[in-house]
Amino acid sequence: MPYSDLSDSPLPDAVRGPTDGLPFRGFGLEDYELAPLEVNLEDGDFEAGGRRARFGAWGRWLVARVAWIGLAALLSLGSAGIVAAMARPPATGVRPELTYAADQALSDRLDAGVRDLATLNDDVIVLGQMARSVLASLSQVNQTGLDAAFQDGDQAVSEIDTGAARLKAQLDCGTWTSARTADLSRTYSLAVIDRWQQVCVAIDSVAPLGDAWTAMENGAKVAMQVVDDINAHDAAGADALQLATQGRYDEALTRLGDASAALANAKGIATTLATVNDVSVLTEWLSRSKTMDDALALLWQTMIDSKGRVTVQVTAALKAVNDAKALLPDNNDVLQVVVNEMSGQLTADALSIETAKGQLGSALDDLTGGSASGQ
Numbered sequence: 001m002p003y004s005d006l007s008d009s010p011l012p013d014a015v016r017g018p019t020d021g022l023p024f025r026g027f028g029l030e031d032y033e034l035a036p037l038e039v040n041l042e043d044g045d046f047e048a049g050g051r052r053a054r055f056g057a058w059g060r061w062l063v064a065r066v067a068w069i070g071l072a073a074l075l076s077l078g079s080a081g082i083v084a085a086m087a088r089p090p091a092t093g094v095r096p097e098l099t100y101a102a103d104q105a106l107s108d109r110l111d112a113g114v115r116d117l118a119t120l121n122d123d124v125i126v127l128g129q130m131a132r133s134v135l136a137s138l139s140q141v142n143q144t145g146l147d148a149a150f151q152d153g154d155q156a157v158s159e160i161d162t163g164a165a166r167l168k169a170q171l172d173c174g175t176w177t178s179a180r181t182a183d184l185s186r187t188y189s190l191a192v193i194d195r196w197q198q199v200c201v202a203i204d205s206v207a208p209l210g211d212a213w214t215a216m217e218n219g220a221k222v223a224m225q226v227v228d229d230i231n232a233h234d235a236a237g238a239d240a241l242q243l244a245t246q247g248r249y250d251e252a253l254t255r256l257g258d259a260s261a262a263l264a265n266a267k268g269i270a271t272t273l274a275t276v277n278d279v280s281v282l283t284e285w286l287s288r289s290k291t292m293d294d295a296l297a298l299l300w301q302t303m304i305d306s307k308g309r310v311t312v313q314v315t316a317a318l319k320a321v322n323d324a325k326a327l328l329p330d331n332n333d334v335l336q337v338v339v340n341e342m343s344g345q346l347t348a349d350a351l352s353i354e355t356a357k358g359q360l361g362s363a364l365d366d367l368t369g370g371s372a373s374g375q
Contacts, residue, residue, distance in 0.1 A: 010018070013105075081136065093280075099189045102187045103188055103189050106192055106196065107195075109171065110195055110196060111173070113167055113171050114368060117199065117202060117203065117322065117360075117364060118161065120167070121161045121233055121357075121360050121361065121364055123156045123163070124206060124356070124360055125158045126153075126352055127160065127209060127357070128353055130149045130150075130156060130213075131216060131349070131353045133145065133148075133149040133152075134146060134150075134349060134350070135151070138220050138223055138339055139336070141227055141339060143224060146224060150217055151221075153213055153217065155212075156215075157209065157213050159209055160206050164206050164207070169202050170210055171196070171199060171200060171203075172202060176197050176200065176201075178236035181193055184196075190314065193368070197361065198367060199237070199367065202360060205356055205360045205361060205363060207355050210353060212350075212353050215345070216350060219343075219346045219349065222269060223274070223343060225266075225269060225284065226269050226270065226338070229249055229266035230260045230289075230338075231263040232258075232259075232262040233259045233263045234259075236255055236256070236259035237296075240253070240255040240259060244296075244300055247308065249301075249304045252300050253301065255301055256296060256297055256300070260290070260293050263286060263289055263293065267283075267286045267290070270283050270286055273342060277345055278344065279341050280341075281334070285334055288327045288331075291329075295324040296321055299317035299318055299320070299321050302314045
């Protein structure tokens with residue numbers, strides 16, 4: 001209800017409404033008409049002032065708008081960072097921002113270690129070649145070839161052992177356990193730790209090479225010792241036969257004693273080898289050779305006793321010699337069979353060397369993507 005419809009107040013001078021005290025009464029529409037504004041449009045000062053005002057207002061608006069946009073962008077980036085940080089799984093332990101420097105330093109060490117490992121692999125390759133050379137020289141009963149292979153192989157093993165020990169010390173390759181991995185993960189990322197362990201495992205792959213080469217070298221030397229004993233026996237036996245044909249039976253028996261000693265030495269070696277290898281061919285050959293020696297010794301002693309006369313005893317001894325001779329091989333081809341027989345364990349040792357070489361090569365391929373080089 002408008003204030004104009006209210007009854008007169010007991011206090012005629014009191015203000016009855018918010019507009020009653022204003023001097024609006026008695027004014028008509030004409031009272032609100034404003035006098036026309038006289039503006040001189042040709043006045044340059046007015047035009048310039050208006051333009052400056054408009055540009056000033058527009059500039060203030062633009063600055064404010066740019067400021068608000070920049071603030072909004074900063075707030076958006078900050079929010080995105082917070083969200084990204086909150087989105088990272090807290091249990092993974094992946095903290096590249098904390099491990100980067102340590103990872104980089106360790107990666108440089110590992111890269112240098114891999115290069116040294118490639119050089120070590122060159123020595124392993126040489127050792128594999130020497131293992132094959134040993135088998136070839138032994139099958140050919142080539143002592144000169146064996147000596148050369150032994151020398152080069154020994155040098156390769158020495159360099160492998162020295163290089164592996166140095167690398168393990170440089171890279172601190174200890175025993176890898178879950179506890180150690182957990183401790184290292186405080187400083188390094190899991191990816192770098194895994195590569196570290198991979199390099200150390202590759203270094204450890206050469207550990208069996210020294211023992212395998214030593215076993216192979218010793219086995220080859222034993223085999224050649226048997227060959228030398230057999231050759232010594234045959235040479236002494238040939239000398240004894242030559243003396244016997246001259247009627248020098250006493251001297252023939254003495255020389256035959258030398259042949260029998262060499263044969264006994266070979267038989268002792270064969271007995272030892274039989275505990276780990278099948279050397280039945282060697283054992284049989286040595287047994288038949290001893291039978292022949294015993295038959296010759298009996299014949300020559302009988303000739304001495306009969307003073308060179310052909311007696312019944314001499315005839316029986318001669319028959320025993322012929323029977324023993326019939327059981328012997330016609331040539332030395334059996335020696336090749338015997339050597340191959342004794343090389344059985346050597347072949348296993350050579351295979352062990354080849355296996356270790358293959359493991360190291362595969363590890364290097366994984367570590368370098370197949371571009372490893374010892375240069």
